[in-house]
Amino acid sequence: MPAKTNRGPVAGPANRRALISAARTVFAESGYDAPLNAVARRAGVGQGSLYRHFPDRVSLAVAVFDENIGELEAFARSKRSSLGGLIELVIEQAIVSTALIELTMNSADDERVRVLGERVAALVDEVVAVERDRGRIGAEVDSADVLLAISMLAAIVSRTPEQDRRSVAERAWALFPASFAVTVHGAGMVE
Structure with missing residues (x-):
């Protein structure tokens, strides 16, 4: 060779x-x-x-998540932006990035990881504002609530066997729509 x-x-x-x-x-x-x-x-x-x-490992994880967050930012700024669509994209990313979720959760004090968190918070702010303007989210719901839901979803997906991740994520997300005052469609996902 x-x-x-x-x-x-x-x-x-x-x-x-x-x-x-x-x-x-x-x-x-x-x-x-x-x-x-x-x-x-x-x-x-x-x-x-x-x-x-x-x-180091964190540098590699940050690079992967930087790309993931870029996708989320593009979605948040698109005409098809919605809370349910954002959560679906987060779930898709979480299903294939479980080890990286764990890695970044363990490195939450790292400045590089904090910057990623700030970017996610900013894009969630955008989506929450759009959903509120469309009358699809309750006035009492704020970005911190959505971030908590995303964190909970990512955590449970990262600890679930691969073959069960999709169904567990959908079941977990189905618990939130009543709290967010949005309409549930299909398999427990929000439009």
Whole structure:
């Protein structure tokens, strides 16, 4: 087998993207304690490249969540934005990112993780304001309530066996609509 050609700095952005993608997969398959060399192997890069981009586990988790939050921010600013849609997207992300949820929960005092939390709070503020303007959420409901619901959902999903995550998330979310004064449709999810 021929040795890999070192492409130098031009490979950096592609390596970073490959590492983030690999981290999603490796942590989803092997959990929080998955060896970081497995991430590098899956990405097809050397361990040195991994540590150049992500010097620790939290850095890697922050990069994955940064992308996840980018998706949530785009949704919150879209015309189809709704509380139920936001929660559905959070659930989809949580189902495949359970180990990363645990990792960031354990690192809540880390400034990098706090910044992510601030971004989530800001996008939830946007969605709550839109839902309130549309008359689909009670005036007594504030962003802190929605953030609490999201945290509870993420926590329960992260501790549920993979095959049961979707149904458990839907059951858990079904408990909130009456409190938020929104209409429930379908399998317990909010429109």
